[in-house]
Amino acid sequence: MKKASILMIIGPFFLLGLYVFPLWNIMLGAPQYPDPLGLNIHINGLQGVNEFDIQNIDGLNHYIGMHTLPKVEDMWEFGTFPIIIGIMVGLGVLIGVLGFLEKVSYKWFLGWFALMSLMGIMGMYDFNEWLVDYGTNLDPNAIMKLTNPDGTPMTYKPPLLGHVKMLNFDVTSLPATGAWLMFLGMMMTLAAGFLGWKDKKTKT
Amino acid sequence: MKVKHHLIPALGAALMLVSCGQQNQSSNGALSSSAAEKVYVAPGEQDEYYAFLSGGYSGNLTVYGLPSGRMFKEIPVFSQFPTSGYGYSEETIPMLNTSHGFVPWDDLHHPDISQTNGELDGRWIFVNGNNTPRIARVDLGTFETAEIIEVPNSAGNHSSSFITENTEYVVAGTRFAVPVPQRDMSISEYKGNFKGALTFISVDPEHGHMAIKFQLLMPGFNYDLSHPGRGKSHGWFFFTTYNTEEANTLLEVNASQNDKDFIAAINWKKIEEYVNNGGGTKMPANYAHNVYDEHSHTGTTTMRDEVLTVDPTKVPGAVFFLPTPKSPHGCDVDPTGQYIIGNGKLSADLTVHSFDKMIAAIEGGKFDGEAYGIPILKFEDVLAGQVKSGGLGPLHTEFDGKGNAYTTFFISSEVVKWQLGTWEVIDRKPTYYSVGHLMIPGGNSRKPFGKYVVAMNKITKDRYLPTGPEMEHSAQLYDISGDKMELIYDFPTHGEPHYAAGCPAELLAPKSQKIYRLDENRHPYAVTTADGAKVVRDGNEVHVYMSTIRSHFTPDNIEGIKVGDKVYFHITNHEQDFDVPHGFAILGQNSSELLVMPGQTKTSVWEPKQVGVWPFYCTDFCSALHQEMQGYVRVSPANSNVELKWSLGE
Numbered sequence: 001m002k003k004a005s006i007l008m009i010i011g012p013f014f015l016l017g018l019y020v021f022p023l024w025n026i027m028l029g030a031p032q033y034p035d036p037l038g039l040n041i042h043i044n045g046l047q048g049v050n051e052f053d054i055q056n057i058d059g060l061n062h063y064i065g066m067h068t069l070p071k072v073e074d075m076w077e078f079g080t081f082p083i084i085i086g087i088m089v090g091l092g093v094l095i096g097v098l099g100f101l102e103k104v105s106y107k108w109f110l111g112w113f114a115l116m117s118l119m120g121i122m123g124m125y126d127f128n129e130w131l132v133d134y135g136t137n138l139d140p141n142a143i144m145k146l147t148n149p150d151g152t153p154m155t156y157k158p159p160l161l162g163h164v165k166m167l168n169f170d171v172t173s174l175p176a177t178g179a180w181l182m183f184l185g186m187m188m189t190l191a192a193g194f195l196g197w198k199d200k201k202t203k204t
Numbered sequence: 205m206k207v208k209h210h211l212i213p214a215l216g217a218a219l220m221l222v223s224c225g226q227q228n229q230s231s232n233g234a235l236s237s238s239a240a241e242k243v244y245v246a247p248g249e250q251d252e253y254y255a256f257l258s259g260g261y262s263g264n265l266t267v268y269g270l271p272s273g274r275m276f277k278e279i280p281v282f283s284q285f286p287t288s289g290y291g292y293s294e295e296t297i298p299m300l301n302t303s304h305g306f307v308p309w310d311d312l313h314h315p316d317i318s319q320t321n322g323e324l325d326g327r328w329i330f331v332n333g334n335n336t337p338r339i340a341r342v343d344l345g346t347f348e349t350a351e352i353i354e355v356p357n358s359a360g361n362h363s364s365s366f367i368t369e370n371t372e373y374v375v376a377g378t379r380f381a382v383p384v385p386q387r388d389m390s391i392s393e394y395k396g397n398f399k400g401a402l403t404f405i406s407v408d409p410e411h412g413h414m415a416i417k418f419q420l421l422m423p424g425f426n427y428d429l430s431h432p433g434r435g436k437s438h439g440w441f442f443f444t445t446y447n448t449e450e451a452n453t454l455l456e457v458n459a460s461q462n463d464k465d466f467i468a469a470i471n472w473k474k475i476e477e478y479v480n481n482g483g484g485t486k487m488p489a490n491y492a493h494n495v496y497d498e499h500s501h502t503g504t505t506t507m508r509d510e511v512l513t514v515d516p517t518k519v520p521g522a523v524f525f526l527p528t529p530k531s532p533h534g535c536d537v538d539p540t541g542q543y544i545i546g547n548g549k550l551s552a553d554l555t556v557h558s559f560d561k562m563i564a565a566i567e568g569g570k571f572d573g574e575a576y577g578i579p580i581l582k583f584e585d586v587l588a589g590q591v592k593s594g595g596l597g598p599l600h601t602e603f604d605g606k607g608n609a610y611t612t613f614f615i616s617s618e619v620v621k622w623q624l625g626t627w628e629v630i631d632r633k634p635t636y637y638s639v640g641h642l643m644i645p646g647g648n649s650r651k652p653f654g655k656y657v658v659a660m661n662k663i664t665k666d667r668y669l670p671t672g673p674e675m676e677h678s679a680q681l682y683d684i685s686g687d688k689m690e691l692i693y694d695f696p697t698h699g700e701p702h703y704a705a706g707c708p709a710e711l712l713a714p715k716s717q718k719i720y721r722l723d724e725n726r727h728p729y730a731v732t733t734a735d736g737a738k739v740v741r742d743g744n745e746v747h748v749y750m751s752t753i754r755s756h757f758t759p760d761n762i763e764g765i766k767v768g769d770k771v772y773f774h775i776t777n778h779e780q781d782f783d784v785p786h787g788f789a790i791l792g793q794n795s796s797e798l799l800v801m802p803g804q805t806k807t808s809v810w811e812p813k814q815v816g817v818w819p820f821y822c823t824d825f826c827s828a829l830h831q832e833m834q835g836y837v838r839v840s841p842a843n844s845n846v847e848l849k850w851s852l853g854e
Contacts, residue, residue, distance in 0.1 A: 029773065051780075052719075052780035055780055055781075059753065059754055063829070143829060144828075
């Protein structure tokens, strides 16, 4: 249980990477953008991969009537996510310490993991909702109103994960360093739960 | 019988020619295919070297890639350039100011890239204006002219703009001797009265700003070309001279009489010390110093009224003459700094002086008389060797850093490769035709990159498809990586390239600037946000603070302008994206368009002369809606009361 608890204490700390590194990354390459434009999605706001990328993405998107990318004050998520992550780290470490002191069982470890996973899924859902809105809620007076071959208006939702060809742009959306650190941390807590369970099994 | 005698050798010669021709033809196939591989830079790939070719009478500097010979940019320096508005925009007009007023043209000859410890450092490139003597500094981050300083007391600024090995000085020598100070006097009194000013312009090591440190007032010879000492000879500068006869008319005959002219060896460190200790004489002068500020995007002219002159006879041990045969033209120093090569243009041979021998002769006090109080060294005492080239009309020499030198021969139209020390000719290749300068990247520094040599020719004739009587000049590219030179490419060049400078691409490409930062724009008429756009009237002057972004001007409708107004369009490009300039032109503009780079502000003056509604538009195909990037200015009669207003999207 000691080994499991140490893992449980360390694991949540990896979530702190989210305060430094982006959670997600979307790259937009096109013939005239051999150095692609890029968007880093942090838990507390959006940043261009290069300094002026956001301005340039907004500049291009105005032709097809997309809204500008949200500023920190435009989305409650950018205020709330950092708090949630902070609470989860604190909670995870606390559970780990209590486990070390044999005050709580491995089930709490798995409980933290389950809660974190649930929140992750909710976060992804929320993110996807924003992508849908960003890509489909278009200005009716857009300069270019393009239609699909079947006559429906063309929309521009970036992919949640993977690559999509959108007009002249190749759009690739992937988890970034912050997310990978979070996954690593969560896997450690899952391993902590597993070790705790095995420990318990051998003892009984 | 006699006929036969003549015929046999003639037939023999003809046969040899035929067989030679055939051999050449058969090897040509293989040669051309490997040459094609050597110069081919595939689509999307980039060149190995930058080459900066002077534009001569275009007044501009052109940027090429090697080995492809593709031209990347023409940098306006001494000439108005309607493509960008250089010399037309309010911000750049001051760059062309001189003591003779606005001079919108010059003859640009000798680019030289800044150096540290004798090696190219790629910060700036210096160029000279020959006609109205000026030196310019071009920034190698923006590839734009950053500064121009006029050189007083000079005329035909030709033995310029060569730099010392730590860019302490950029040196400008006069080709034409003139009265100093200028005055009304009889031309025939030239001899003994005119002077040849050699100007040492200090370069600020951090910002590159130039200031005339001193002018050495030499005898009235013609100072043709120069190069710095390097390595062991650092601290010296060498100038070729012609017309030591001091003729003032029919120079082609009268300046070609002396069997030997001189190379002037100047110990500038000694003169610097003399000047720093209060030596020299301040002389009234009048010259312009034009500096372009990258943040205000504006050039300003400051008139200077004084220059420090030095009489060479007052600084003993600082100036010597090295006799050099037959009106030497090029003056080149090898990478070690040991050899000083005088290219006697009316001779078949090259004269190579030894720096060590020169120092020994000076220390031994072995002089062969003097000229105007300047000691003349004995030719034999300083001579290292002579290259018996077999060519005619040697002009310029460059070095490959492997112990070889390459000299151009104007009259015999060839490049000759020879070895330093043995003075043996190793190879020779024709040029097409009548080559002037040649350039090996870094070929006049301590560290040449001896892979290619570019020969820049004066005569083109049949090299390209004909374009009437006037044609671009022609350059040849030779691969010099092997023992023998190999002609691998021909390409036309813009203007009349004289000298050139080259460097490896990686020295400049990574630091080439992509945009100007809008948040660093300190132009007094810039608008950094579109809602700051406005139109302000001040008497009959109207200032339009206009911004551009894909794909509109703010404002794009302006009313209340009157005939007789002087309208300043201050255009700020709000793009912060690489390679998205916007242009500005308005009907009836008496100047050029403006091409405004991202983050930059430029100003064009428009003086409407006719009532009407006049359109303006973006001249650069900036975006899919470039055609829509347009607007109108309503011009009313001079006495009208139309209210001044401006708008966008109303």
